[in-house]
Amino acid sequence: MSSIAARLIPVLAAMTLLAACTSTAVMETTNEVAPLEGDAVILLVEPDVELSFLKAAGVSEVRADWTETGKANVLAEIETLLATRGHKLVEHEIDPENEREVQIVKLHEIVGATILSHRFMGQPLPSKRGKFDWSLGPGVRDMAEAQGADYALFLHARGEYASSGRQAVAIGLAVLGAGGVSTGGQGAYASLVDMRTGDIIWFNVAFTGPGTDMREQDGAEHLVSAILKDIPL
């Protein structure tokens, strides 16, 4: 391989990472699930969003203002997208004093990460024997009772946005032949949960490049439409 070609590969890789590409992958439960009723009540659980600033040295720092903006944008886009489906949508803000609710959101984070690890990363669990039967457990009923919810949508999203210094480092190193320097990006996973059992009946994950930004309305729309494109609602 010529030295020019060898240098072009990491540059192209860096450009690909800078592009606004989005990848998704859907999983559905193998448990038996009753069809969703047309007038089902869907709880939109406050999205678990955390957005960070990626500094030149590669250290990330959570930004509360970005996080709040991203969360509001994502929730607004979810409501807009699902409003046409005929179900009753109910926003559900997590009460930080309600330990059960806080624990269920944290459990969703770790269950989602486990699903990613064993269903999307090439390391299936032999004990599952091909089944997709992860659950948050019947404890979710506590969240459902007040609003009579039948299902709940949980969404976990993380984003990193590089400083201009960081982007310069990435491009400079790519030109010198050293690729693999992150310039940020966004990742999210969402679960539709049967509130009678806690079973995750549908799960999707989406990754986007730094060109898509959920701090902006159109970036949030892009991410939400990608992640909810096959939701059975």
Place this chain on the structure above:
Amino acid sequence: MIFFIRKSLLTVLLLVAMSGCVGLMPVKGPLDVDGAYRITLGETWSAYPRDSRTKLRNLTIDGEALNSLTFAASLEDGHTLIRTYDRQRLLPVYRSDMSQTEVVEFIRDSLSVGGMADATITSLRPEPFGALEGVRFDVKGATQRGLNMSGTGKAAIEDGKLHLIIYTAPTEYYFGLHEYEVNEILASIELL
């Protein structure tokens, strides 16, 4: 965070390659632990390869973060349960002259160093470990992200060597999901 897998194609490929190398195996029924004791698994578990440095074997059903059954057998004086390349780091070390209470403290300290926040051992009680006099205990703690964890386990010393089984899972839903199976496993120990 899993989010970071999007950071670079190289990282993704590396993670997939690494995960493909782990070699999870299904296990059910009798399982010999390092020729020291045998347990019987009622359900099918996924087994990670034995860690040659820590001598720990780990089984799970739903994923390591959701239920983790860890075994060790015949641990000798000076052994640590923590895998690290940092030689300066102070680690909990097993001593063959430890009392049962000190063994449980060693387990608690190992859980703490391993990442469990506020690790606490409760309900310490005598319970046979096969034909040995063992100690049974329960565990409370949390992940670094604040998810409450529960656990239970059993330990015994045979000729100065430590046998150990610990089960941990999120308190919310997952601990109770396989608690019966774990209690059956802990009751099934036979010395070899």
